[in-house]
Amino acid sequence: MQNWQSDPVLCVEHLTMRFGGLTAVKSLSFDVGRGDITALIGPNGAGKTTVFNCITGFYKPTEGRIGLRHGIIDFDIGKQAATQSSSYVTHSAGGAVYLLERMPDHLIAKQAKVARTFQNIRLFAGMTLIENLMVAQHNALMLASNFTFGGLLGFKTYTTAERAAKEKAAFWLEKIDLLDRADMPAGDLPYGAQRRLEIARAMCTDPVLLCLDEPAAGLNPRESADLNTLLRSIRSDHGTSILLIEHDMSVVMEVSDHVVVLDYGIKISDGTPDFVKSDPKVIAAYLGVDDDELEGAESEVSA
Amino acid sequence: MKTPLHKLNWLNAFKEAAIAGAVTFTLFSVLLGINIYQNSNNDTMIRLRPALLVGFSLFAAALRFCIILKQSLQLQVPAHKKIGWFEKVEPHLQPILVGLMAFFPIIMLGLLGGQASTKWIDNYGIVIMIYIMLGWGLNIVVGLAGLLDLGYVAFYAIGSYTYALLAQHYGFSFWMALPVAGVMAALWGIMLGFPVLRLRGDYLAVVTMAFGEIIRAVAVNWRELTGGGAGINVPKITFFGLPFNANEDGFAAYFGLEFMPIHRSIFLYYVIFTLAIITAIITIKLKKLPIGRAWEALREDEIACRSLGINTRNTKLTAFAIGAMFGGLAGAFFGARQGFLTPESFSFEESVLILATVVFGGMGSLTGVVLASIALFGGMEILREFSFVEQLIGIDPNRLRMLIVGLGMVLMMLWKPRGLISTRTPTVFLKQKKSISGNLVKEGHG
Numbered sequence: 003m004q005n006w007q008s009d010p011v012l013c014v015e016h017l018t019m020r021f022g023g024l025t026a027v028k029s030l031s032f033d034v035g036r037g038d039i040t041a042l043i044g045p046n047g048a049g050k051t052t053v054f055n056c057i058t059g060f061y062k063p064t065e066g067r068i069g070l071r072h073g074i075i076d077f078d079i080g081k082q083a084a085t086q087s088s089s090y091v092t093h094s095a096g097g098a099v100y101l102l103e104r105m106p107d108h109l110i111a112k113q114a115k116v117a118r119t120f121q122n123i124r125l126f127a128g129m130t131l132i133e134n135l136m137v138a139q140h141n142a143l144m145l146a147s148n149f150t151f152g153g154l155l156g157f158k159t160y161t162t163a164e165r166a167a168k169e170k171a172a173f174w175l176e177k178i179d180l181l182d183r184a185d186m187p188a189g190d191l192p193y194g195a196q197r198r199l200e201i202a203r204a205m206c207t208d209p210v211l212l213c214l215d216e217p218a219a220g221l222n223p224r225e226s227a228d229l230n231t232l233l234r235s236i237r238s239d240h241g242t243s244i245l246l247i248e249h250d251m252s253v254v255m256e257v258s259d260h261v262v263v264l265d266y267g268i269k270i271s272d273g274t275p276d277f278v279k280s281d282p283k284v285i286a287a288y289l290g291v292d293d294d295e296l297e298g299a300e301s302e303v304s305a
Numbered sequence: 306m307k308t309p310l311h312k313l314n315w316l317n318a319f320k321e322a323a324i325a326g327a328v329t330f331t332l333f334s335v336l337l338g339i340n341i342y343q344n345s346n347n348d349t350m351i352r353l354r355p356a357l358l359v360g361f362s363l364f365a366a367a368l369r370f371c372i373i374l375k376q377s378l379q380l381q382v383p384a385h386k387k388i389g390w391f392e393k394v395e396p397h398l399q400p401i402l403v404g405l406m407a408f409f410p411i412i413m414l415g416l417l418g419g420q421a422s423t424k425w426i427d428n429y430g431i432v433i434m435i436y437i438m439l440g441w442g443l444n445i446v447v448g449l450a451g452l453l454d455l456g457y458v459a460f461y462a463i464g465s466y467t468y469a470l471l472a473q474h475y476g477f478s479f480w481m482a483l484p485v486a487g488v489m490a491a492l493w494g495i496m497l498g499f500p501v502l503r504l505r506g507d508y509l510a511v512v513t514m515a516f517g518e519i520i521r522a523v524a525v526n527w528r529e530l531t532g533g534g535a536g537i538n539v540p541k542i543t544f545f546g547l548p549f550n551a552n553e554d555g556f557a558a559y560f561g562l563e564f565m566p567i568h569r570s571i572f573l574y575y576v577i578f579t580l581a582i583i584t585a586i587i588t589i590k591l592k593k594l595p596i597g598r599a600w601e602a603l604r605e606d607e608i609a610c611r612s613l614g615i616n617t618r619n620t621k622l623t624a625f626a627i628g629a630m631f632g633g634l635a636g637a638f639f640g641a642r643q644g645f646l647t648p649e650s651f652s653f654e655e656s657v658l659i660l661a662t663v664v665f666g667g668m669g670s671l672t673g674v675v676l677a678s679i680a681l682f683g684g685m686e687i688l689r690e691f692s693f694v695e696q697l698i699g700i701d702p703n704r705l706r707m708l709i710v711g712l713g714m715v716l717m718m719l720w721k722p723r724g725l726i727s728t729r730t731p732t733v734f735l736k737q738k739k740s741i742s743g744n745l746v747k748e749g750h751g
Contacts, residue, residue: 058612060608060611060612107611107612108610108611108614108615108616108617109614110614111611111612111613111614112614112616117612117613118612120608120609120612124606124608124609124612125606125609126601126602126605126606126609127605127606127745127746127747128601128605128729128741128745128746128747129598129601129602129605129729129731129741130731130733130734130739130741132731132733132734132735133598133731133732133733136595136598136732136733137598137599137602137610137613137615138613139595140595140598140599140602140613140614140615141614141615143594143595144595144596147594147595147596150591150594150595150596150623153590153594153595154587154590154591154594160594164733168733168735171735172735175735181735184734184735184736185731185734185735185736185737185738185739186739187741187742187745189745190745203613204612204613207613207614
């Protein structure tokens with residue numbers, strides 16, 4: 003049994019998203035394994051970003067359930083209990099299950115601990131790198147500053163927490179190789195560095211699940227390779243599960259443990275990279291030919 | 306390589322200048338060229354003023370010529386690296402400005418003596434300080450959180466009327482009413498904040514403008530409470546219980562001084578100075594706290610804020626509430642200074658002028674607000690000193706007040722489109738604090 007079946011962290015069930023008459027995602031179900039790097043791929047307009055926006059709360063799904071698990075609580079029982087309760091969460095001794103479709107976006111980031119990056123980078127361009135990473139630690143710092151009052155009076159708890167936050171920011175800047183530019187405005191960074199900074203900023207929220215929307219878009223091969231190293235390190239050193247949308251197949255096939263393929267809002271394949279690579283449906287979706295013409299088209303492309 | 310932004314083309318420069326001159330001539334032909342007046346028989350007479358009109362047009366043409374000349378001399382530097390000389394001077398300017406503000410009445414007293422300096426402390430010092438405080442309060446909403454508020458005067462009005470009504474009905478003194486005025490204004494800030502949470506940019510500006518007008522309309526029409534257009538009396542400020550009058554129990558008598566109206570002016574000046582400095586200190590501290598960083602992040606990118614778990618609703622509401630609170634405090638002071646309130650003091654024009662100080666100063670910059678307030682309100686007031694110009698050009702410059710302010714705004718925006726201090730200072734740094742060019746900093750959109 004695969005990891006995403008035996009130990010899932012995220013469970014998307016019958017997710018449907020309609021915009022007026024258009025059904026962008028139709029009854030989509032998949033699991034994301036804890037500690038896995040899961041890739042969500044598909045041709046343009048397949049509904050990948052819509053799925054992301056549903057998971058991170060920027061869209062309210064029309065139908066379906068999105069469960070997220072912290073700790074070792076039994077996922078099915080937890081989901082059942084949360085669904086029947088009037089709340090969006092059920093706690094137990096070993097962890098908690100959150101129903102993301104019931105939560106507003108900032109609570110998904112704050113409580114369910116799902117962080118995300120954006121396809122068109124959304125950094126705070128006029129703020130320095132370190133400020134960007136400090137904003138990401140807003141909730142922890144807010145608590146330490148007694149909701150501003152303690153901070154205003156200069157309480158020690160806040161100054162200690164602020165120092166710790168700065169150290170954490172410096173740690174992540176070092177990790178993405180931007181420590182020497184810590185005091186530069188984020189808008190001044192080259193494109194590849196901005197992508198890395200956005201990932202670091204998301205990681206500063208201590209996420210359980212990190213959702214990356216095309217992290218390798220616009221990167222050169224070396225930067226792409228560095229990104230793979232960074233993603234592997236996030237998974238192994240920080241225990242964060244990663245869900246990513248990607249067009250760059252070298253990234254997808256190299257780092258991911260699990261690939262889900264979407265086409266026209268429907269899941270057409272789900273499995274290990276090797277399984278998906280040889281799935282005729284996937285090849286058809288990408289090359290846009292009928293199944294019986296497949297072999298001819300394949301040789302044409304390789305030639 | 307540094308290359309000029311535009312190559313200088315003399316012919317083109319003259320052409321542009323001629324066009325500017327012609328446009329000015331056409332626009333001002335009726336306004337300046339024809340003077341309607343009444344002679345001693347009360348007949349309406351028309352007098353042509355070609356010299357003034359031509360002079361004005363030539364001035365505009367020369368100005369346009371200079372701008373083109375300047376553009377051709379300007380070197381092309383990557384936009385984001387550009388930090389103007391003015392921003393470099395700014396850190397040295399700060400202590401000078403604070404010193405000037407702190408010792409202004411004393412300097413004036415020393416220079417002009419007790420009689421002549423009253424006008425300067427009253428009409429210049431106190432008025433400018435009130436607008437500096439209002440500018441600093443609005444700066445939190447507009448400059449930091451990036452929420453365009455065109456109805457800030459509403460909170461100023463709420464503060465004033467809170468003090469006036471508490472004093473009238475419950476006998477509150479200024480110092481007792483001051484915190485209540487602040488809290489009331491903050492509550493109304495939240496009240497305004499809720500309905501406009503989802504609005505951005507122009508739409509937000511229109512609704513906040515309407516809010517400002519609603520408060521004024523209520524003050525005009527609810528005669529039983531506010532006295533309507535006839536106004537309401539407010540007890541004048543006392544020196545912690547000692548009134549500023551010539552009586553036995555007055556301030557002067559108590560301290561064995563000769564009674565002079567300037568005592569009250571100096572006291573008022575230091576009250577508003579203290580309130581304004583408290584505003585500045587709290588703003589500077591808040592900027593470095595998570596809430597302040599969240600405001601600035603909100604101005605930069607609201608969606609990114611939400612993805613980081615920041616509650617944008619609460620963040621916006623705190624910005625509205627704290628900004629409004631300072632407006633309310635300034636309002637209570639205004640009431641205590643005037644001794645009499647009418648809704649006319651809280652017109653839309655006031656909101657616009659306060660917003661202008663924030664935009665001119667450079668959004669988010671405290672020093673900028675001070676400079677802009679001095680230039681705008683000091684400048685408008687000082688026009689009164691130039692009445693003699695009427696003999697020279699035939700028009701009292703006071704009547705051209707708004708025209709001159711408008712012209713100043715246009716020139717200012719040509720010179721510094723992002724305000725006097727367009728750079729942003731980081732709130733936290735690892736090794737070295739470096740200013741951020743205004744071109745990277747967003748203005749916010751709601």
